[in-house]
Amino acid sequence: MGLNVQLQKKVSGFSLNVAWDMENELVVLFGHSGSGKSMTLQLIAGLADPDEGRICFGDKVLFDRALGINLPPQKRSVGYVFQDRVLFPHMTVWENIGYGLKKCPKAEKQDRIRQMIRLLYLEGLENKHPGQISGGEKQRVTLARALIGRPEVLLLDEPFSALDNPLRIEMRELLRDVQRQFNVPIILVSHDMLEAYSIGDKIVLYSQGKIAGTGTPQEVFSSPLSSEIDLYLSLNFPLLISRH
Amino acid sequence: MEHPIFFSLRLSFQVAIVSTCFVIIIGICVAYLLARRDFKGKELVDMLFTLPLVLPPTVTGYYLIILFGRNGLIGHPIYQWTGWSIMFTWYGAALASFIVSLPLMVKITRAAFESIDKNLISASYTLGHSELVTALKVILPIAKKGLIAGTVLAFARALGEFGATLMVAGNIPGKTNTMPLTIYSLANSGAWSQANILVIFFTALSGFFLYTANKLSKRIL
Numbered sequence: 001m002g003l004n005v006q007l008q009k010k011v012s013g014f015s016l017n018v019a020w021d022m023e024n025e026l027v028v029l030f031g032h033s034g035s036g037k038s039m040t041l042q043l044i045a046g047l048a049d050p051d052e053g054r055i056c057f058g059d060k061v062l063f064d065r066a067l068g069i070n071l072p073p074q075k076r077s078v079g080y081v082f083q084d085r086v087l088f089p090h091m092t093v094w095e096n097i098g099y100g101l102k103k104c105p106k107a108e109k110q111d112r113i114r115q116m117i118r119l120l121y122l123e124g125l126e127n128k129h130p131g132q133i134s135g136g137e138k139q140r141v142t143l144a145r146a147l148i149g150r151p152e153v154l155l156l157d158e159p160f161s162a163l164d165n166p167l168r169i170e171m172r173e174l175l176r177d178v179q180r181q182f183n184v185p186i187i188l189v190s191h192d193m194l195e196a197y198s199i200g201d202k203i204v205l206y207s208q209g210k211i212a213g214t215g216t217p218q219e220v221f222s223s224p225l226s227s228e229i230d231l232y233l234s235l236n237f238p239l240l241i242s243r244h
Numbered sequence: 245m246e247h248p249i250f251f252s253l254r255l256s257f258q259v260a261i262v263s264t265c266f267v268i269i270i271g272i273c274v275a276y277l278l279a280r281r282d283f284k285g286k287e288l289v290d291m292l293f294t295l296p297l298v299l300p301p302t303v304t305g306y307y308l309i310i311l312f313g314r315n316g317l318i319g320h321p322i323y324q325w326t327g328w329s330i331m332f333t334w335y336g337a338a339l340a341s342f343i344v345s346l347p348l349m350v351k352i353t354r355a356a357f358e359s360i361d362k363n364l365i366s367a368s369y370t371l372g373h374s375e376l377v378t379a380l381k382v383i384l385p386i387a388k389k390g391l392i393a394g395t396v397l398a399f400a401r402a403l404g405e406f407g408a409t410l411m412v413a414g415n416i417p418g419k420t421n422t423m424p425l426t427i428y429s430l431a432n433s434g435a436w437s438q439a440n441i442l443v444i445f446f447t448a449l450s451g452f453f454l455y456t457a458n459k460l461s462k463r464i465l
Contacts, residue, residue, distance in 0.1 A: 047366050073369040080370040086363040090385045099381070100371045149372060 001058035003153055003185060007043050008052040016040070016209040019053075022202060026179055026186045030196040030220075031206030037189040038083070040206075041155045044187070045080050046073035057152055079146030079154040079184070083161065085138040087130035093117075093141050094126040100145040116144040119181065120174070136167045140174070147182055154178075156188045160195065172199050197221055248417065249426065249438065256423040259334060259409075260402040263341035267398045270342075271349030272391070276379065278350070279357035290350075296408075297347040304343060305411025312339065312412070332414045337422055340408035345401035349394040356390020357383060393460040400453035404446070 006019040016036040020027075029037040042048045044055055046062065049070060055063040062071050087096050097113050104112070117123060120140040125133055133141070139159060146154060156175075160168045172195065179186055190196050196203055196217065203220045205212040213220055221233070246254075277283075278290055296304045312319040314329045323329045330336045360383060368378040384391065406424040413420040415429065423442060430439035 045366075045370050047369070073366070074372045074374060076370075077372075078370055080367065082363045082367060084363070086361065086367050088364060088367075088382060088386075090388075099368075099373075102372045145367075145371065 001152070001185075003044075003187075004054070004056050005040070005044060006053040007040060007050045007055070009039065009043065009048070009050045011039075014209060018204075018206070018209070018211050020204050020211060020214055022185060022187070024183065024185045025201035026175075026188065026199060027202045027204060028196040028200035028217075029187060029189045029204050029206055030191070030193070030200075031212075032191055035206040036209040037191075037206050038157050041080070041157050041187065041189055044076075044153075045078045045155060046071060046076050047080075060152075077149075077152045079149070079151035081139070081142050081146050081154070081156040081159045083157045083159070085130075085135065085142055085162070087138055087141055087145075089130050092127050092129055093122060093133065096130070096141055097122075097144045097148055100148040102149065112148055116148050119178075120144045135163055136171065139163065139171060143174075143178065147178065147184070150182070151184065154182075154184050154186045156186065158189050158191070161190075161192070168195070175199065193221070248421075249442070251418060252421050252423050252426040255334060255337075255421070256403055259337045259341055259405075259422055260399055262338045263345060263402040264395060264399045266338075266342050267346050267349045267402070268391075268395055271346055271353055271394065271398070272384075274346075275350050275353035275357055276383075279354045293350045294347050296344050297351075301340075301344060301405070301407025301409075302411055305340060305408035308336075308340060308343065308408060308412045312336070331412060332416060332420060334413065334420055336413035337405075337409045337420055340412045341402035341405040344405050344408050345398040348401055349398045352390055352394035352397065353387065356387035356394075359390075360386050389460045393457040396453050396457045396460070400450055400457075404450065 002021055002023045004021040007016060009016045014034070014036070016039055018036065018040060029040060031037055039048070043050050043053075044062070050063065050065065052065050053063065054061070054065070061067065061069050062076050063069060088099065091099065094113060094117075097116050098109060101109055101112060117126060120143055122137065122140055122144065125137060125141075130138055130141070142159075159175075160171045163171060175186065175188075176199070178184075188195075188199065198217075200217050202214065203217055204214045205220055274289075274293055278286065278293075309316065309331070311317050312322075312330050314320065314323045314331065319329055319331070330339060364382055364386070365378055368382045369375075373381070404424055405422070406428070409420075409422060410425060415421050415425045417429075421429065423446065427439055427442050427446070430436075430442070
């Protein structure tokens with residue numbers, strides 16, 4: 001089932017105007033900070049409203065300005081992992097993960113929390129509070145919490161930017177595992193080229209609120225689709241010039 | 245027959261407890277709206293709820309008479325319908341304490357709500373939880389310290405309320421003479437030794453409340 005996104009939004013001096021779609025894959029929204037990537041995630045999740053546009057997931061319309069449809073975030077079935085590892089500070093790891101599960105019989109809820117704890121290597125941390133665990137662990141708890149309700153799409157906003165390099169590589173592999181196990185489409189926002197290159201099935205290149213190009217990492221980074229992308233990449237990521 | 249001083253002590257706590265119960269409920273609702281919603285006239289509402297903090301309590305009391313007096317805007321229909329008036333009853337003292345201590349609760353609770361990371365609230369929404377569930381399970385528990393600090397201060401303020409109480413409930417011995425009013429009467433009649441005991445008791449109690457509130461929210465006070 002694919003996600004189709006057409007968005008227009010203006011906010012104080014910045015204008016977002018993008019349209020792209022994806023299948024059951026891992027898409028990286030790649031570009032500089034302030035290019036509209038995170039805003040796109042917020043609009044998909046329903047945390048902000050587009051001025052114009054349409055967001056649909058298969059047959060399910062999440063937002064359509066023309067039809068007057070605008071589902072609240074609660075009804076969008078979207079898993080959202082925030083940039084700064086947002087965990088509820090007053091809840092334990094177990095409670096944080098469990099909070100992602102609504103209306104579920106107690107026994108089943110416990111089973112599912114246990115399953116998530118095992119899948120994301122969080123054994124032994126169940127009763128710890130967010131302040132007592134490391135950055136990598138926090139991010140795994142956030143992933144577990146976002147996934148336990150089995151969302152239809154998983155959104156990650158620069159999830160690994162605060163982690164050091166070895167941990168990042170580990171998390172990327174974990175994310176790949178997660179995608180395979182849960183069979184969930186993933187949209188990941190990143191400004192790290194290596195990350196985009198190594199993890200994405202598809203790259204959507206953002207530049208100043210517009211899309212500069214889309215394609216597989218090889219298509220976007222190795223054989224530019226157009227001179228425009230080429231120029232954009234050379235200007236913004238000079239290291240890439242060496243590929244010529 | 246209860247000793248007059250014990251009566252006014254008990255009455256003070258009775259008034260402060262009732263007033264604080266309402267302050268907690270109304271204060272949290274108003275602070276939530278001010279912190280989480282954008283609406284026209286929001287700052288005006290904020291000003292209205294803050295005014296009793298800076299107005300002389302007698303002026304606040306005067307407004308309460310205009311509103312709740314037997315010929316008042318609200319008081320008149322109530323009196324006509326039931327033959328009852330809140331004026332010169334302990335309910336009047338509780339109303340005066342409520343109005344005067346509400347701003348403390350609203351200010352402190354609003355600050356506590358506004359200091360919560362907005363992404364925590366967004367996270368709760370994307371996990372499928374309604375605004376009410378988010379408020380009860382995320383916002384209130386995280387703002388707990390601010391809520392307790394606001395409650396403690398509001399309670400201390402209610403316990404010490406004098407001016408507005410005098411205007412609305414009067415100083416009727418055995419009926420509406422709360423502790424601050426009793427201290428006033430004792431000083432007036434030259435009963436210094438009794439007044440001293442009450443003054444020291446009151447100072448110690450208020451000091452304890454301030455210490456507690458300070459400990460709970462160093463940032464706010």
